[in-house]
Amino acid sequence: MHPSFPVPVPDQTKKVTSMKKHIIKYLHFALGCFIMALAINVFLVQHHFLSGGIAGLAMLIYYIAGFPMGVTSFLLNVPLFYMAYKFMSRKFLVDSLIGTALFSIFLDGTAFLSHTTYVTDPLLTCIAGGALEGIGAALVYRVDGSTGGVDILGFIAKKFYNIGISTTNFIFNAIVVTCALYFVGLEPVLYSLVLFFLCFKATNVAMVGFDYKKSVLIITQQPDTIRKLVISEVNRGITILKGAGGYTGKDKEILLVVVKIRQLGYLLKLIERVDPAAFVLVQDANDVFGRGFTQPDVYLPPAEGEKEKHA
Incomplete structure (x- = not known):
């Protein structure tokens, strides 16, 4: 036994x-x-x-x-x-x-x-x-x-x-x-x-730590395109906020994304490529908790309706 x-x-x-x-x-x-x-x-x-x-x-x-x-x-x-x-x-x-x-x-x-x-x-x-x-x-x-x-x-x-x-x-x-x-x-x-x-x-x-984070607010005429590119190319999650233009009164989608400092330059170039007239606000994000920051990065699948790009 x-x-x-x-x-x-x-x-x-x-x-x-x-x-x-x-x-x-x-x-x-x-x-x-x-x-x-x-x-x-x-x-x-x-x-x-x-x-x-x-x-x-x-x-x-x-x-x-x-x-x-x-x-x-x-x-x-x-x-x-x-x-x-x-x-x-x-x-x-x-x-x-x-x-x-x-x-x-x-x-x-x-x-x-x-x-x-x-x-x-x-x-x-x-x-x-x-x-x-x-x-x-x-x-x-x-x-x-x-x-x-x-x-x-x-x-x-x-x-x-x-x-x-x-x-x-x-x-x-x-x-x-x-x-x-x-x-x-x-x-x-x-x-x-x-x-x-x-x-x-x-x-x-x-x-x-030295790996500073930035929160980025994006007001653009191309929210859907930028959202998909942030997910597929920057590999960051993104949040859609509902807002309205103060002058026009029209409803707008405001995009919120948090990136590491080394990703910021690429994100800004991506936004400029899609919508040169986009309004972008970049702020320091001192404490960021959750997946991709205090937890390991994960692969984000393409947004619904998109086909995954192959090399």
């Missing part, structure tokens, strides 16, 4: 899958926090630059009084944890606690690296530090994580006062930077502003 092996029941399989997802999530979480802490201690502290949010305030306190940044950052977050407990979901609170604890531990655990100046040029420091911190932040955000701090204030302000999260972040950072002018001087503050911008851009690139 062949030995029999226990077959996992569906519930057990779901639990194992869920556990794997949680492990991967928190590994990403930890790696992101570690990279952010590394950026601060390897590049920023030596030049008295500031990071954003609560970490920036903890750094300013370190420059003034010498208190450990990690411990200070965690203590500054304690009242915010209470606010999260009162007003936010349990998941958000748990993620904020874990993120803040990891970041604080890594921040103090890598503090010995700040005793050596690795890059003397302040601008290069801004570029390297901002890029590295942005990559770390993106790893945290990609798994829906949070390191607490101003994120909590931002979500609460958004929930109760309809103030944008970015606005809350800006106000908080503006207050910290204004205080820093007195304690660290103008030059480090100006470099810190450059660093904020670079960190923001690096986060966006790490989140979205």
